[in-house]
Amino acid sequence: MAVDIRLATARKRVPLPADVGKHLVxxxxxxxxxxxxxxxxxxxxxxxxxxxSVAGAVERVNKLICxxxxxxxYNGEVGDVVVGRITEVQQKRWKVETNSRLDSVLxxxxxxxxxxxxxxxxxxxxxxxxxYLQEGxxxxxxxxxxxxxxxxxxHTRSLKYGKLGQxxxxxxxxxxxxxxxxxxxxxxxxxxxxxxxxxxxxxxxIMEQKDDEAGGFVTNLEPVPLSDREVISRxxxxxxxxxxxxxxxxxxxxxxxxxxxxxxxxxxxxxPEIMEEIVxxxxxxxxxxxx
Amino acid sequence: xxxxxxxxAEKVYVxxxxxxxxxxxxxxxxDYRHIEIETDVVSNTSGSARVKIGHTDILVGVKAEMxxxxxxxxxxxxxxxxxxxxxxxxxxxxxxxxxxxGTEIANTLYRVFDNSSSLQLKTLCITPREHCWILYVDVxxxxxxxxxxxxxxxxxxxxxxxxxxxxxxxxxxDEGAKEIELSDDPYDCICLNVENVPCIITLSKxxxxxxxxxxxxxxxxxxxSLLVSVTSKGTITCFRKVGGGSLxxxxxxxxxxxGNRVGKALHKxxxxxxxxxxSLGKKRxxxxxLG
Numbered sequence: 001m002a003v004d005i006r007l008a009t010a011r012k013r014v015p016l017p018a019d020v021g022k023h024l025v026x027x028x029x030x031x032x033x034x035x036x037x038x039x040x041x042x043x044x045x046x047x048x049x050x051x052x053s054v055a056g057a058v059e060r061v062n063k064l065i066c067x068x069x070x071x072x073x074y075n076g077e078v079g080d081v082v083v084g085r086i087t088e089v090q091q092k093r094w095k096v097e098t099n100s101r102l103d104s105v106l107x108x109x110x111x112x113x114x115x116x117x118x119x120x121x122x123x124x125x126x127x128x129x130x131x132y133l134q135e136g137x138x139x140x141x142x143x144x145x146x147x148x149x150x151x152x153x154x155h156t157r158s159l160k161y162g163k164l165g166q167x168x169x170x171x172x173x174x175x176x177x178x179x180x181x182x183x184x185x186x187x188x189x190x191x192x193x194x195x196x197x198x199x200x201x202x203x204x205x206i207m208e209q210k211d212d213e214a215g216g217f218v219t220n221l222e223p224v225p226l227s228d229r230e231v232i233s234r235x236x237x238x239x240x241x242x243x244x245x246x247x248x249x250x251x252x253x254x255x256x257x258x259x260x261x262x263x264x265x266x267x268x269x270x271x272p273e274i275m276e277e278i279v280x281x282x283x284x285x286x287x288x289x290x291x
Numbered sequence: 292x293x294x295x296x297x298x299x300a301e302k303v304y305v306x307x308x309x310x311x312x313x314x315x316x317x318x319x320x321x322d323y324r325h326i327e328i329e330t331d332v333v334s335n336t337s338g339s340a341r342v343k344i345g346h347t348d349i350l351v352g353v354k355a356e357m358x359x360x361x362x363x364x365x366x367x368x369x370x371x372x373x374x375x376x377x378x379x380x381x382x383x384x385x386x387x388x389x390x391x392x393g394t395e396i397a398n399t400l401y402r403v404f405d406n407s408s409s410l411q412l413k414t415l416c417i418t419p420r421e422h423c424w425i426l427y428v429d430v431x432x433x434x435x436x437x438x439x440x441x442x443x444x445x446x447x448x449x450x451x452x453x454x455x456x457x458x459x460x461x462x463x464x465d466e467g468a469k470e471i472e473l474s475d476d477p478y479d480c481i482c483l484n485v486e487n488v489p490c491i492i493t494l495s496k497x498x499x500x501x502x503x504x505x506x507x508x509x510x511x512x513x514x515x516s517l518l519v520s521v522t523s524k525g526t527i528t529c530f531r532k533v534g535g536g537s538l539x540x541x542x543x544x545x546x547x548x549x550g551n552r553v554g555k556a557l558h559k560x561x562x563x564x565x566x567x568x569x570s571l572g573k574k575r576x577x578x579x580x581l582g
Contacts, residue, residue, distance in 0.1 A: 164298070
């Protein structure tokens with residue numbers, strides 16, 4: 001039994017590596033007075049000056065200037081993989097919470113029926129919606145379309161998407177999840193993760209798949225072995241450490257962080273000095289790997 | 292309390308974890324999260340403290356005012372508690388949403404301090420039956436991350452430790468009219484002895500075992516909780532059951548024993564930290580809210 005009480009200490013400023021020549025702005029800062037530029041997201045024009053409306057880094061593509069915010073709600077793009085939680089069951093659709101400005105929508109026609117049937121959804125299917133997904137359930141889905149008001153339309157029309165079983169979810173900032181070819185990773189340490197673009201990371205044990213007839217309609221509620229549990233807890237703490245230190249999250253960085261933390265006890269990873277040590281080691285390894 | 296929605300599979304995962312003594316973040320059943328504490332954060336109070344446990348953030352301010360003693364206790368001062376659940380913590384607390392929780396916490400605090408040994412209330416008396424010091428303890432919930440009662444009691448103890456009540460003298464005129472004189476030296480104050488101030492330990496029953504310091508995820512899986520208020524010597528001043536589930540008497544005894552053990556360790560740690568902070572004196576760099 002450990003009770004660790006400390007005095008509050010000021011956050012240490014991490015010096016940015018010298019080669020990062022980012023132009024950082026805060027809301028109200030003038031980006032440029034040159035009128036030849038087109039203004040993109042995160043900027044507005046006032047008195048012939050281009051001013052930033054969010055806090056972030058300025059990005060320039062030829063004549064287009066936009067500001068990419070450091071911390072923001074998730075803005076969905078078509079094709080993104082998201083992990084969301086069902087908040088409401090409505091007629092013919094579910095409302096899913098995905099850390100964006102509006103709840104996303106999962107239409108009944110966008111999910112797979114049990115047994116993989118392909119048919120028109122009937123009134124009975126509508127009544128059976130709650131048997132499949134209830135309030136509080138977690139799903140992994142892909143963004144199919146973006147409505148005009150910004151709400152996302154999701155679909156789970158593939159065997160890799162659907163209702164999630166046992167595991168744990170970690171919330172990080174959406175801007176830290178790197179866009180990659182695949183977001184589903186089976187890590188060599190013994191667990192699997194889904195890096196949702198919306199900032200929800202799902203860590204789960206790799207369980208032996210029995211007959212996949214049910215296809216996500218029945219969840220496996222058997223106890224997870226202790227060794228898998230330790231891996232999952234360690235990964236969770238590592239991801240939180242990377243999030244606190246604002247490092248980009250992708251399979252390599254998570255794996256390196258996991259390996260750096262192996263000599264520490266799982267519960268110690270969240271202590272500030274140990275977190276810092278592990279993240280510095282990870283950062284060093286990533287730089288070495290790139291170089 | 293701000294409830295987090297969890298799916299059935301997630302709850303099962305948490306329960307099995309608790310059974311194996313490995314919680315989601317790697318802690319054992321009797322481990323606390325990392326606690327950060329700072330006193331003297333609010334300058335216009337007689338004493339203040341801020342406590343952060345994980346995502347739970349509490350600010351307590353103590354103001355000493357003069358008033359008339361209660362009729363049944365004429366030669367003692369007393370404490371008044373007020374808990375404000377700020378809408379910053381969760382949107383549920385907007386408007387009057389947080390009032391119920393606030394009154395519940397305030398009533399618990401009244402019960403915890405409702406004994407003669409917690410605080411030497413006689414030192415707060417100026418003139419019996421006429422003047423005494425009333426300590427208004429205001430608690431502000433800035434963020435809810437589970438385990439509110441523990442954090443609040445730690446913050447209240449730290450704030451009372453930090454409280455400086457000015458020394459006054461009562462002078463009698465020739466006509467018998469009493470005059471209260473404040474001493475000229477602003478640092479001439481009474482410091483309260485918080486040795487016997489109890490702390491609340493919340494024990495949540497999840498499955499067949501109980502855990503200390505539940506996060507909001509774990510609170511969503513618990514059946515019932517036992518709030519035990521323990522002093523540094525291990526005396527239990529009050530205990531209370533919250534939650535809808537039932538607890539059988541054998542498990543209540545076990546939980547009381549755990550509360551006793553954990554409470555003594557918590558008090559020891561807290562006392563050491565508060566003494567360290569005091570010894571830093573004026574040179575201490577205040578972190579405050581922007582650190």
